[in-house]
Amino acid sequence: MKLTKKCMGNITKMLDFYSQFNPSPLSIKQFIDFGLSACERKSFIFLRKELPVRLANIMKEIHLLPDNLLRMPSVGIVNNLYVTSFEEIIHFEKAEVCETTLDKFCQALIKIRNRHTDVVQTMAQGVLELKESHDVDAQTEYSIQYFLDRFFMSRISIRMLINQHTLLFGGVLNGHSRHVGGIDPSCDVVSVVKDAYENARFLCDQYYLASPELIVKLHNELENNNEVRIVYVPSHLYHMLFELFKNSMRAVMEYHGSETDNYPPVEVTVVRGKEDICLKMSDRGGGIPRSQMDHLFKYMYSTAPQPSLSGDTHTVPLAGYGYGLPLSRLYARYFHGDIVLLSCEGYGTDAVIYLKALSNEANELLPVFNKTSSKFYRTPLPTADWSSQVGGNMAARQLRMSSTQGHRLPHGLEASHC
Known part of the structure; x- marks a missing residue:
């Protein structure tokens, strides 16, 4: 889908607007309670605000990725998928709440879910393209690890919301009568x-x-x-x-x-x-x-x-x-x-x-775009504050270390916590 400059300008404004808000995490108990009442209008009113917020929060982080990764063709494909889906969702921002709108919204969610089916593989291919270009340093690896944990967690949460709505109101039965949506x-x-x-x-x-x-x-x-x-x-x-x-x-x-x-x-x-x-x-x-x-x-x-x-x-x-x-x-x-x-x-x-074990304690863990997350992509890896002895004389190495200012050890890339 090709977007005009004017259209992209409007989307950028909407992204800036919705990214100001934090996602609203739900517990499994809230998902169950809401599903049992099964009010499509309430679900629509919640999702037409919540989905753009979750999409905008992670889309703002995509643009903070290292330039060499953003240039990879597969990452460009993923970015365009998100722009298209965001635009389709915000069309419902001020839509009248009626049966026709509810039906169109449900069909739009199914379309978005299907469109994003291969996002994990496509993003993985983008990282693989970067890896094969040999244009990866420790800082880039660290940023990619941090981002992908947050990107894929956001994806899980968005699919959860979409699946709950479409299973409950889209006439798509999952074959389990006791299930409440996907739960x-x-x-x-x-x-x-x-x-x-x-x-x-x-x-x-x-x-x-x-x-x-x-x-x-x-x-x-x-x-x-x-x-x-x-x-x-x-x-x-x-x-x-x-x-x-x-x-x-x-x-x-x-x-x-x-x-x-x-x-x-x-x-x-x-x-x-x-x-x-x-x-x-x-x-x-x-x-x-x-x-x-x-x-x-x-x-x-x-x-x-x-x-x-x-x-x-x-x-x-x-x-x-x-x-x-x-x-x-x-x-x-x-x-x-x-x-x-x-x-x-x-x-x-x-x-x-x-x-x-308790459904009221099982709350969604969601990434939030803010100054802290934004700063992460621009902050250099911290200088090591522990010495590491691999071989040689420890005492001699310590003497050399004591006279060296700003010594930086190679830093292992650790799995980040979302």
């Missing part, structure tokens, strides 16, 4: 675990001709029964588990090789506590050295071969751009949970998913 008020955690395992196992069997078995253990601190249920978005939990299963299976198969038929199982322990529901996935895939642990949540790092643009079928189907873990952690953090990895090199890895 299951009584999500059976073990059922989602087994579903994710079976699908990851199918891929594993296809590539390695074998796969590790699954062992599930339960502990319910509050109730003496054999199930753990939660008010949650099953598709989000599935996404996290599917990615972790793929990683665990790939590690087990490659660590133990083809000389054995007896691969150690992947064990999942599901625990219901007062505040948290924890899912611990344990594998015996050889673990990860501590030196690599910080890299696992970086978007510019992957241990797997990059996906082929030519559609080469010989790449490992259990891996891709390396975005599986960082995106899964964002899904967990979206409602104030988390994903933590614990590894014993030479043995295996534990991955723990934390979810809020």
